[in-house]
Amino acid sequence: MDFTFTEDQLLFCESVKDFLQGEVTAESIRKSWDTDTGRSSALWAQMVELGLTSMLVPEAQGGLGMNELDFVLLAQECGRYALPEPLVETVLVATPLLASLADNDPRCASLLEKIAAGEVMIAVGHAANNLVCDAHVADYLLLPKGDQVHLVAKDQVVLVAQQSVDPSRRLFSVEWQGNDETCLASGAEGVSLLAATLNRGALGAAAQMVGLAEQMVAMSVQYTTDRLQFGKPIGVNQALKHHMANCAVKTEFAKAPLYRAAYTVTQDPARADFAVSHAKVVAGEAALLAAKNSIQSFGAMGYTWECDLHIWMKRSWALDKFWGHAGFHKNRLHQWLLNPNAKIGAEMTFGEQV
Amino acid sequence: MKLNFSAEDELFRNEVATWLEENLTGEFEQLRFRGGPGDEHMFPEERKKWEQKLAEGGWTCVGWPKEHGGRGCSIEQQVIFNEEYARAGAPGHVGHIGEGLAGPTIIAFGTEEQKKKYLPGIVAGKELWCQGYSEPSAGSDLANVKTKARLNEETGKWIINGQKVWTSLAQEADYCFVIARTDPGSVAHKGLGFFLIKMDQPGVDVRPIQQITGTSEFNEVFFDDAECEADDIVGAPGEGWKVAMGLLGFERGVSTLGQQMQFQNELNEIIRIAKDNGANKDPIIRQRIAKAHTELKIMRYNSMRMLSAQGGSDGGLQKEALIYKLFWATWHRDMGELAMDVMGPESQILDNGDYALTRLQSMYLFVRSDTIYGGTNEIQRNIIAERGLGMPKEPKVKA
Numbered sequence: 001m002d003f004t005f006t007e008d009q010l011l012f013c014e015s016v017k018d019f020l021q022g023e024v025t026a027e028s029i030r031k032s033w034d035t036d037t038g039r040s041s042a043l044w045a046q047m048v049e050l051g052l053t054s055m056l057v058p059e060a061q062g063g064l065g066m067n068e069l070d071f072v073l074l075a076q077e078c079g080r081y082a083l084p085e086p087l088v089e090t091v092l093v094a095t096p097l098l099a100s101l102a103d104n105d106p107r108c109a110s111l112l113e114k115i116a117a118g119e120v121m122i123a124v125g126h127a128a129n130n131l132v133c134d135a136h137v138a139d140y141l142l143l144p145k146g147d148q149v150h151l152v153a154k155d156q157v158v159l160v161a162q163q164s165v166d167p168s169r170r171l172f173s174v175e176w177q178g179n180d181e182t183c184l185a186s187g188a189e190g191v192s193l194l195a196a197t198l199n200r201g202a203l204g205a206a207a208q209m210v211g212l213a214e215q216m217v218a219m220s221v222q223y224t225t226d227r228l229q230f231g232k233p234i235g236v237n238q239a240l241k242h243h244m245a246n247c248a249v250k251t252e253f254a255k256a257p258l259y260r261a262a263y264t265v266t267q268d269p270a271r272a273d274f275a276v277s278h279a280k281v282v283a284g285e286a287a288l289l290a291a292k293n294s295i296q297s298f299g300a301m302g303y304t305w306e307c308d309l310h311i312w313m314k315r316s317w318a319l320d321k322f323w324g325h326a327g328f329h330k331n332r333l334h335q336w337l338l339n340p341n342a343k344i345g346a347e348m349t350f351g352e353q354v
Numbered sequence: 355m356k357l358n359f360s361a362e363d364e365l366f367r368n369e370v371a372t373w374l375e376e377n378l379t380g381e382f383e384q385l386r387f388r389g390g391p392g393d394e395h396m397f398p399e400e401r402k403k404w405e406q407k408l409a410e411g412g413w414t415c416v417g418w419p420k421e422h423g424g425r426g427c428s429i430e431q432q433v434i435f436n437e438e439y440a441r442a443g444a445p446g447h448v449g450h451i452g453e454g455l456a457g458p459t460i461i462a463f464g465t466e467e468q469k470k471k472y473l474p475g476i477v478a479g480k481e482l483w484c485q486g487y488s489e490p491s492a493g494s495d496l497a498n499v500k501t502k503a504r505l506n507e508e509t510g511k512w513i514i515n516g517q518k519v520w521t522s523l524a525q526e527a528d529y530c531f532v533i534a535r536t537d538p539g540s541v542a543h544k545g546l547g548f549f550l551i552k553m554d555q556p557g558v559d560v561r562p563i564q565q566i567t568g569t570s571e572f573n574e575v576f577f578d579d580a581e582c583e584a585d586d587i588v589g590a591p592g593e594g595w596k597v598a599m600g601l602l603g604f605e606r607g608v609s610t611l612g613q614q615m616q617f618q619n620e621l622n623e624i625i626r627i628a629k630d631n632g633a634n635k636d637p638i639i640r641q642r643i644a645k646a647h648t649e650l651k652i653m654r655y656n657s658m659r660m661l662s663a664q665g666g667s668d669g670g671l672q673k674e675a676l677i678y679k680l681f682w683a684t685w686h687r688d689m690g691e692l693a694m695d696v697m698g699p700e701s702q703i704l705d706n707g708d709y710a711l712t713r714l715q716s717m718y719l720f721v722r723s724d725t726i727y728g729g730t731n732e733i734q735r736n737i738i739a740e741r742g743l744g745m746p747k748e749p750k751v752k753a
Contacts, residue, residue, distance in 0.1 A: 001363075001430045002356045003659040069355060221743050233746045238732070241739035248738050249677050256655035257648070263355050278648050334644035338634050344622060344647065346440035346615040347367075349433060349654050350357045 048118030061112035072262035079211025166314035201323035206283035213290035277329035287316035389446035392720025405479030423477035440615030452483035454609035486532035503534035536591035546594035690721035
């Protein structure tokens, strides 16, 4: 039994954190809001250069052959810096879906090589989300139709932009017609691929929300230390300390279920529903509480467009609803837990679903 | 990361399970699922005998190093031991304060003589301990200790005077570890000593406090010229606070494992009742059960995470350890409410006229103390904000 990350995993995370800290700032995010695509091809090229897009691409397709557990800390950092680029969805959602099909489908194998090389971008649709993120910068879309998974080139779809409350997010409804040619999988295989896709999407959202929550708490702690009223920092007041302590509890304790979920998705993806839903629920609660208590701590300033806090708050509110909202995941938890065969005894520390 | 147990560990599991199956029988049968928090006053004599039975099998102090009489179990084995112990419904350890707190503190900070004098009694399950920290005017402000310790130059003994309060299991204990002021002019955490005091002596008076459960687990302990030997002080005079805080680290380490398994037993009892009486059909109850279960999972995962990060060493509190007390206390209090809501109006009815509470009724009332003792939720939040997050400290009021 070992519940820690390896030295390599931690070092890689540190270097990516340094990179994001240098390249992705509140200022750069605000600038991106005013551009056509909202995305920076130069930044994407840097991430390709660092090997980030090739992490989960199998070695056979020129990737690093790593897994979801290797990436989960990085996804957390993407949240911390509110990265607008679709790195998490590319690595954690699109890539493993293509990798599951690559052995029998040369199209998927070829796309994986191109993802690793930074030559294509892929957007993923799912029934859990009514809109597709970043479809405008994608070359191909992976789209569900009933029990089928289709691969459709961008010129075969019509995108209708839907403006998001979070100005960093670019969302689209997609009009498309699949055919036998575009269908990659169907029936039981399609159902299981789509279920695994949902779990990886939810895992990625959960990881980002933990990072978002930590960043909001860090910003609020700084603000309440600097801001003086009655001649002393407002942060000396227990009312504000307790707001922040409650956030710290939620956030710190969302990490163990998050890492547990990443582990289970890696080891036994077919039985990861419980662990993933657990992670998504608690990470969502952590991010929403951090948003609520942070804006309260910032006072009126936090309600302004000028204050950077809303970048993180709006991302949290969006991700909490994406890849299954809290109600969806809570229902999965109690349905599993209260079924007659649930393994919930005192001896089941790691018993349930791996 | 590797979240399962090795084949060797599973063999150890069989060994624990088999021993419990063979020994938790006969006179000990009645102890199953008894003696936990809120139930500490039950079956003290039988539980002392059980403690010695455990000792015979080598199942006390399983995590202590072998050189100090422990079993030298790895973290994995300790997890498994606690899992199987709870699964069998084996009773709450009446010796847990010695095994979990006094012993590890003496191992970490004590002299060779102190180790020889005190550890064997704990390992044998024969000598029980209690904790003399809180006082009438040292509650949240724990360092405001008034109890005094003075070295009598003639007899060479320490003389202790003062009062402790909320002392669990003092009525059963053979020894008490006491923080007392060795430097008469000192204030706050400076000038304290950490003493090991025999309970059975004329200068020590234990008075039970009746709780809202109608029973008495907590006590007041009065020291009126109580004595201990010159070398019954752990650390130097004036260094007691360091030792006292080191001890709190043990409270949040390995000893959390047993507590969590016990929580799981309580929760599973609630789930069983819900399935029996149909409360499990209620959507709100279902959500609350799921919340309780998943939050307990968080505690268990987090202990694993913390312990594997430390490689089993038990010192040095990390950020998540600061958070733990607030989390489990709040969780347990909420679970008490859940238990009563699952039982519905029946939860308010006693079985007979002697104010005899059922196990869950007793738990429901007892958990009201969880968010208060060992540092209130409010104090915990201050500590998390100031020490964990680095928020500005409140200016100290000059005395």
